[in-house]
Amino acid sequence: MSQSDLTMKDVTTAPPPMLNLSDNDKMTVGETWPIRDVNALFELPLNELMFRAQQIHRVHFDPTEVELATLLSIKSGGCEEDCGYCPQSARHATGLVAKKLLSTEEVLNAARAAKNSGATRFCMGAAWREPKDRDMGKIEEMVSQVSALGLETCATLGMLKDDQARRLKNAGLDYYNHNLDTAPEFYGNVISTRQYSDRLDTLGRVREAGLKVCCGGIVGMGESRLQRAGLIAQLANLNPYPESVPINHLVQVEGTPLHGLAPLDPLEFVRTIAVARITMPKARVRLSAGRREMGDTVQAMCFLAGANSIFYGDKLLTTDNPNAAEDLALLARLGLRAREVA
Ligand code: SAM
Ligand code: DTB
Ligand code: SF4
Numbered sequence: 085m086s087q088s089d090l091t092m093k094d095v096t097t098a099p100p101p102m103l104n105l106s107d108n109d110k111m112t113v114g115e116t117w118p119i120r121d122v123n124a125l126f127e128l129p130l131n132e133l134m135f136r137a138q139q140i141h142r143v144h145f146d147p148t149e150v151e152l153a154t155l156l157s158i159k160s161g162g163c164e165e166d167c168g169y170c171p172q173s174a175r176h177a178t179g180l181v182a183k184k185l186l187s188t189e190e191v192l193n194a195a196r197a198a199k200n201s202g203a204t205r206f207c208m209g210a211a212w213r214e215p216k217d218r219d220m221g222k223i224e225e226m227v228s229q230v231s232a233l234g235l236e237t238c239a240t241l242g243m244l245k246d247d248q249a250r251r252l253k254n255a256g257l258d259y260y261n262h263n264l265d266t267a268p269e270f271y272g273n274v275i276s277t278r279q280y281s282d283r284l285d286t287l288g289r290v291r292e293a294g295l296k297v298c299c300g301g302i303v304g305m306g307e308s309r310l311q312r313a314g315l316i317a318q319l320a321n322l323n324p325y326p327e328s329v330p331i332n333h334l335v336q337v338e339g340t341p342l343h344g345l346a347p348l349d350p351l352e353f354v355r356t357i358a359v360a361r362i363t364m365p366k367a368r369v370r371l372s373a374g375r376r377e378m379g380d381t382v383q384a385m386c387f388l389a390g391a392n393s394i395f396y397g398d399k400l401l402t403t404d405n406p407n408a409a410e411d412l413a414l415l416a417r418l419g420l421r422a423r424e425v426a
Pocket of ligand 2: 155209332
């Protein structure tokens with residue numbers, strides 16, 4: 085039957101194709117997702133895509149629960165890399181003042197405040213291409229002391245060597261965040277100072293060291309829908325796929341090469357969240373950068389699409405995030421509750 089043969093009755097009464105949950109059960113860690121299948125998800129009618137994402141979400145998670153993770157920039161600015169989206173690259177004139185590595189006490193004060201305001205996860209980010217061995221002792225101290233506060237720990241420090249990944253694991257680090265950022269085909273438009281394969285190599289070392297992987301990307305950098313599907317396919321085909329998948333909306337910062345791009349249709353961002361949820365059913369899908377610019381309604385749609393983690397606190401790394409009171413009000417408005425136990 086062609087589209088034009090459909091009567092109004094067919095359209096209104098035909099049940100949506102149901103997701104077979106036994107298929108979902110087969111979607112175990114490591115099964116591959118061809119790009120065309122991922123793209124086909126993007127192409128679904130929005131309500132069908134959302135329905136499928138919600139079905140999968142509630143098989144693995146309480147759909148009313150959202151994780152609160154607080155970010156802290158432990159070393160800001162002055163980075164030698166040329167990532168086109170990033171305000172912290174020394175190559176972009178963003179006016180950001182570079183700072184040296186924070187002291188362990190400064191990090192612990194921020195971690196205590198995060199815990200007191202309800203966060204269960206604390207992510208420490210450094211504007212480095214890679215950590216220097218001379219900084220590792222201090223990072224280990226920060227990780228072990230934040231962990232001792234009863235917070236889940238995450239760090240994002242750039243590329244890692246084998247022994248650095250092992251040292252972080254031994255210090256008590258739970259997650260390492262290292263993003264693929266975009267599809268391999270689009271990557272060269274955004275970054276030239278390190279290769280996609282370098283990122284995959286670091287992810288392999290992180291996994292090998294026994295750390296949980298937090299890996300995602302950025303949407304709204306001028307990539308096509310197929311390239312968004314390419315990013316999700318890369319993530320979903322990691323074996324195993326990441327435990328934690330941050331989906332960032334580009335925050336356009338004046339002075340960065342990506343500032344001034346035409347805005348992405350917000351529903352395309354929502355679709356990306358839904359496709360991440362379907363293809364990585366057990367992952368925590370993190371509604372990451374860009375929430376301040378998004379407004380409550382788009383965020384609500386992201387939660388409906390299966391996002392179940394947010395960055396919580398007035399700042400991301402260097403840019404603004406909704407403040408804690410705004411976020412608690414949003415969760416209350418939506419009848420969602422913060423995850424309580426780390
Ligand atoms: N320097 C380390 C690295 O690049 O791996 C760690 C910190 S880096 C800032 C972590 C991630 O933040 C990047 O991979 C990117 O996905 C995200 N990010 C940075 N600037 C952003 C922006 N303007 N909008 C959205 N996400 C951004
Ligand atoms: C991730 O994927 N997003 C966070 C976290 N991992 C480190 C960082 C977002 C940074 C947004 C720009 C800034 O604040 O500098
Ligand atoms: Fe440096 Fe990371 Fe920013 Fe790239 S994303 S410029 S590596 S801080």
